[in-house]
Amino acid sequence: MFHKRLQQFVLVYAAGVLSLILMKYLLHLSDYVIPGPLEIWHTVLSVFVRYLWNVADTLWIAVLGHLISIFLAFAIGVAGRRASWIGSLIRAAAYNIQAYPMVAVAPIIFILLGDGLLARLLIAVMICYFPLLLSVISILSEPVDSVEHFYEATGRMNWRLQVRIRAYENIHKLTTVIVGSATMAMVGTIVAEFVAADAGIGYSIRIALYQSDLSKILAALFLIGISTSLYLTALEWAGDVVERKFQV
Amino acid sequence: MNRIGKIIGILGIAGYVLLSVRGYCDDAVTYRLKWLFNASVAGDLYADAQGVFTAHKLDVTVKEGGPERDAIKELELGYAQFGVASADQVIRAVSMGSPIVVIAQLFQKNPLHWVYRSGKIAINSPLDFKGKTIGVTYGGNDETIMRALMARFGLAKGSVNLYSVRYDYTPFYEGKVDLWPVYINAQGVIIREKLEKSGEKVAFFSPDAFGVRFVANSVITSRKLLDEKPELVNRFRQALIEGWQEAMAPGNAEKTIAVLRQFDKDTPLTTVREQLAETRPLIQPGSEKDIGQIDVAAWEQTEHIMLDQKLIPGPVHIAQILKGNLKTD
Structure with missing residues (x-):
């Protein structure tokens, strides 16, 4: 699975880099605007190991943030699934907070948590959690009439049973949502590092941008792509395992 | 037609x-x-x-x-x-x-200066940077200027604590950082107004005045x-x-x-x-x-x-x- 995803990513990435290089030579652009292939290669060699560590640093925060987001989204999603005023309030809060630009919220987070690991984690969770929550609410608020009707008619329905039925019947949708939100966790962590941290690949990209060094940015994007592919493959595998277990 | x-x-x-x-x-x-x-x-x-x-x-x-x-x-x-x-x-x-x-x-x-609380610390030359926490934007020209100043005045890397700065000034307002890079004719004015309102005195360090003409x-x-x-x-x-x-x-x-x-x-x-x-x-x-x-x-x-x-x-x-x-x- 990873092999296939990796091949696809490398293909897309190579196509992107080749079009940039083509544009460079067609428009006679200097290495400052678009670096040449040799320049890119030398930069990749010089920053590869350092950036690999940076990406690993980003990835573990993204994974941790994603796990926290999943836990929170399910915990609050269970409460928010009902058409009550609490459910409506949670949905409204989710939509509003999702609309806030992180650069505006970041200073408040720094005041509360400083600028270390916690701030990075919180920003990652904030970016990943709300889309996940809305999907979970949407899935868990959809009644499975064919099954639920029986328990309701016999008076045996309670909220735990309702959640279990809906989760079981929508297990594929839920695993797809979780896998999909992994990219949001990665994006959230990189954004957090860009605005709030002094570690991780987002921070390295920020420095490369200050130095107008596209080669470094291309190297960083390559490693981000590889690590995201790796994480998505791991999640897809875990999702398959869970689905198979439920089917049994 | x-x-x-x-x-x-x-x-x-x-x-x-x-x-x-x-x-x-x-x-x-x-x-x-x-x-x-x-x-x-x-x-x-x-x-x-x-x-x-x-x-x-x-x-x-x-x-x-x-x-x-x-x-x-x-x-x-x-x-x-x-x-x-x-x-x-x-x-x-x-x-x-x-x-x-x-x-x-x-x-x-160069409009780039470092703002500091003149009521708390005295900066008469870059030699006074010793032991201070100084904000720099890693990769930015303020880092280059600060490193040039340190080299010019023989300040060893470990003698000052460089702090990575971002968009907001909270670490400076909170006193975690002693000197913060600002454009004296833009954010410098705003920070000075804010701190002076709260009764604090501020001053600006100019690299230009100490021979670094970047x-x-x-x-x-x-x-x-x-x-x-x-x-x-x-x-x-x-x-x-x-x-x-x-x-x-x-x-x-x-x-x-x-x-x-x-x-x-x-x-x-x-x-x-x-x-x-x-x-x-x-x-x-x-x-x-x-x-x-x-x-x-x-x-x-x-x-x-x-x-x-x-x-x-x-x-x-x-x-x-x-x-x-x-x-x-």
Whole structure:
């Protein structure tokens, strides 16, 4: 699975880099605007190991943030699934907070948590959690009439049973949502590092941008792509395992 | 069908004539600034809003800059004909083969300073940095300037604690950082106002005063445009310098403030007034220097600093791309 995803990513990435290089030579652009292939290669060699560590640093925060987001989204999603005023309030809060630009919220987070690991984690969770929550609410608020009707008619329905039925019947949708939100966790962590941290690949990209060094940015994007592919493959595998277990 | 064809033909001819007349009257160029609209671009905005460009038969579209904007790239891609870039950007670009030239230097003194609480610490020279926590933007020109100062005054790496700064000033307000990099004529004014309101005294450390003359914003264009249309480049430079001269004249202060307020509606009037007052000595520190004059020695020092810090792979002989001797009369 990873092999296939990796091949696809490398293909897309190579196509992107080749079009940039083509544009460079067609428009006679200097290495400052678009670096040449040799320049890119030398930069990749010089920053590869350092950036690999940076990406690993980003990835573990993204994974941790994603796990926290999943836990929170399910915990609050269970409460928010009902058409009550609490459910409506949670949905409204989710939509509003999702609309806030992180650069505006970041200073408040720094005041509360400083600028270390916690701030990075919180920003990652904030970016990943709300889309996940809305999907979970949407899935868990959809009644499975064919099954639920029986328990309701016999008076045996309670909220735990309702959640279990809906989760079981929508297990594929839920695993797809979780896998999909992994990219949001990665994006959230990189954004957090860009605005709030002094570690991780987002921070390295920020420095490369200050130095107008596209080669470094291309190297960083390559490693981000590889690590995201790796994480998505791991999640897809875990999702398959869970689905198979439920089917049994 | 025939009628429609005629109408399209007439419209086409009319459009061509209109465009030709416009082209005959005014040369249309785009001018990309380095940063957002504020006092640092007062002369650029003044030249636009007060018709100085038009008086020189120039139709200039002044475009706001920002953190992700790069005038050098826009020149190469043909999105702009003139732009503003800092010296380190220019030197880095030239070292990578970018065909640009510098036609004017806007800031004679770099506006980058470090603000500190003068009631708590005394900074009389860079030697007083020892043991202090100093904010720098890693990868930014403030890091380069701070490292140049440290090297010049023999400060070992471990003798100061460098702190990575970002967009917000919370660590400085909270007192975690002793010195924070600011543009004295922009955020510097705002931070001073805030801290003085809360009864704290602030002062600014100027690297320029201790011999580090790292050049800031300068006006650039492409070598191709200079070779093909030197008259246009000359006319643009002349109009721009006139704009800056008028904007910086103390007698025109109210007019300049009105122009700035037209473009920057969020900054309070009193702040704009102070920002303008702080901008004047940076653009024209004394009568010995003309507005727009290129300080070749400072450019060469900037190149040496970048070479020393291995920010460029080799010398770029920067004096060769400084074209400040265009006619201004």
